[in-house]
Amino acid sequence: MTKETEQRRNWMAxxxxxxxxxxxxxxxxxxxxxxxxxxxxxxxxxxxxRGRAGGDGMAFALGEMTVTRCTVRLDGxxxxxxxxxxxxxxxxxxxxxxxxxxxxxxxRDAVETALIAPLRVAQAEARETARRKAAxxxxxxxxxxxxxxxx
Amino acid sequence: xxxxxxSSALLPGFADPVLGSQSVFRxxxxxxxxxxxxxxxxxxxxxxxxxGRAMAAAALTLVDFDTPVWLDPALATPAVQSFLRFHTGxxxxxxxxxxxxxxxxxxxxxxxxxxxxxxxxxxxxRSATLVVEVPALDGPEAGRFTGPGIATAEPARIAGxxxxxxxxxxxxxxxxxxxxxxxLTCGGRxxxxxxxxxxxx
Numbered sequence: 001m002t003k004e005t006e007q008r009r010n011w012m013a014x015x016x017x018x019x020x021x022x023x024x025x026x027x028x029x030x031x032x033x034x035x036x037x038x039x040x041x042x043x044x045x046x047x048x049x050r051g052r053a054g055g056d057g058m059a060f061a062l063g064e065m066t067v068t069r070c071t072v073r074l075d076g077x078x079x080x081x082x083x084x085x086x087x088x089x090x091x092x093x094x095x096x097x098x099x100x101x102x103x104x105x106x107x108r109d110a111v112e113t114a115l116i117a118p119l120r121v122a123q124a125e126a127r128e129t130a131r132r133k134a135a136x137x138x139x140x141x142x143x144x145x146x147x148x149x150x151x
Numbered sequence: 152x153x154x155x156x157x158s159s160a161l162l163p164g165f166a167d168p169v170l171g172s173q174s175v176f177r178x179x180x181x182x183x184x185x186x187x188x189x190x191x192x193x194x195x196x197x198x199x200x201x202x203g204r205a206m207a208a209a210a211l212t213l214v215d216f217d218t219p220v221w222l223d224p225a226l227a228t229p230a231v232q233s234f235l236r237f238h239t240g241x242x243x244x245x246x247x248x249x250x251x252x253x254x255x256x257x258x259x260x261x262x263x264x265x266x267x268x269x270x271x272x273x274x275x276x277r278s279a280t281l282v283v284e285v286p287a288l289d290g291p292e293a294g295r296f297t298g299p300g301i302a303t304a305e306p307a308r309i310a311g312x313x314x315x316x317x318x319x320x321x322x323x324x325x326x327x328x329x330x331x332x333x334x335l336t337c338g339g340r341x342x343x344x345x346x347x348x349x350x351x352x
Contacts, residue, residue, distance in 0.1 A: 039163050039237070071237075073161065080161070 011103055011116050015096040016085045018119045027095045030114045032107065035075035036098055042070040042090035070097040079104050162197055164211050164238040175212040179334065182343035187296035187305030189288045195339040199230035201256040203284045205336040207234075210282065214252055216240040221250035225257040247279075255283040258311045264319045267331050275328040278346075286311040288337045294352035296344075307350055309335060309342070320350055 015023065044066060051062040069084045070093035081101025083093045102111045165171025174193040182190040198207030214220055220241045222231065232243060244250050247262040255261055261283060270278035290310030294317075297304050323330040323346055330346035 037163060039161055041166070041168065043168060 008100070008104070011112075012083070012096070012100055014116050014119050014123065015083065015099055017123060018092075018096075019122070020089045020092040022122065023092060023095055023115075023119065026115050026118060027099065030111065032102060032111070034098075034102060034107075036072040036081075036101065037075060038070070038072050038094075039080070040069070040071040042068055042093040044068045044088045044090070068093040070094050072097045072101055074101045074105065077105070161233055161237060162199060164196065165194060165208075171208070172212040175208045179209060179212065179341070179343070182334065182341050183332070183345050184300050184343075186298065186300050186343050186345055186348040187307065189337075189340045189342045192336075192339050192341055199228070199234050201225050201284070202231050202234065202254070203256070203336050204339045205341045206254060206256075206282050206284055209334060209336065209341065210235060210252070210254060211238050213280070214239040214241045216242070218251040219244040219249055221245075221247045221253045221262075223253075223255040223257055223260040223262075225260060226254055250279055253279055253281045255281060258283055258285055259313055261313055261316065263315075264323050264331055269326060269329040269331060272329070275330075278329065279331045280334065281331055282334045282336060283312075285309055285335050285337050288335065288340055288342050294350055296348050297351055298348040300345075301348070304351075307352075317350055320344075324349055 045068075046064045047067045049062045049065050050059050052059050065086060066088055067084055067086060068088055068090055069082070070090070071083075072081045072094070073079065074081065079101050081097040081099070081104070083096035083100055085093045085096055099111060099115055102108070103116070171194045178190050178193050182188070192205035192208050194208055195204035196207040196211065198204060202210075210220075214235070216239070218241055220235060220239075220243055222235075222243060235241060235243065241252075247253060248266055248268060251268065253262065253267065261281070264281075267279040267281075268277065270276060287308070287310040289308045292306045292308055294307045295304040296307055327346060332346055333344035335342045335344060
């Protein structure tokens with residue numbers, strides 16, 4: 001996989017997993033005035049999530065999840081922005097698609113700094129909090145040495 | 152992604168995919184139930200040339216990932232292929248006989264009807280539908296249409312179909328209940344010719 005693909009995959013994941021309200025706030029703070037043509041308006045559908053037990057087991061259908069997708073084109077260019085986000089928040093998908101388009105242009109650094117970096121930090125923090133909460137409830141099972149039965 | 156998607160020419164589909172495709176479906180239904188009578192497409196789409204506006208709307212309404220689509224040589228451009236792939240997800244096939252929908256922008260390139268999917272005796276619905284862009288739906292009168300859905304007769308004013316078509320259409324009608332159906336488009340208008348319609352005179 002090329003470096004560009006990996007980077008794009010990374011920011012698309014950050015955008016998709018972001019909190020919609022935070023994303024919207026950061027997007028309006030960014031205040032980019034770029035125009036977009038909506039090629040595929042945000043639409044909600046279902047995708048089948050597949051899993052594989054233990055990494056080498058048989059693939060199985062875990063269940064369906066709701067996904068909203070959107071595709072835009074940055075006006076005056078051939079750059080397409082795609083977004084697939086979990087849930088039914090159409091605005092989330094629209095902003096994520098626009099951000100994906102801008103991140104492929106020379107405005108990438110600005111968007112990276114204003115949008116992706118804070119979201120990435122917030123997501124890392126949320127992960128860390130969840131990890132700590134889970135760690136606090138950890139129980140180490142051990143067996144006490146059984147004493148001698150009294151005679 | 153860039154290899155299969157020609158992003159420069161990609162145009163939007165219906166502004167509202169649900170309402171747009173429903174209203175166009177309704178219009179196609181009208182065209183098919185009143186054969187030979189031109190119907191205005193309610194939501195014609197700006198599409199990459201030479202895909203017509205009504206043809207594009209009909210394609211986005213009727214075609215999906217279950218329906219193999221064949222494009223005539225005039226339509227087999229990267230722009231049109233990307234447009235259809237992006238909006239419908241339909242597989243594009245090279246063999247006309249394998250297609251459920253055939254889009255034809257140049258009537259001279261119309262494939263022979265007998266070689267297409269005509270359905271099976273148990274499933275006559277598994278047949279091909281052709282969407283053909285013709286130069287005019289109100290040209291000089293050449294015969295008339297009769298059959299189910301037509302009270303007495305409907306004047307045939309279709310221009311641009313190849314010379315062999317009338318004979319092939321009669322053979323298509325004789326194969327009933329098997330056979331192909333036609334949707335003729337011209338700009339933003341369309342006209343249905345189901346397999347039950349006879350072209351007389």
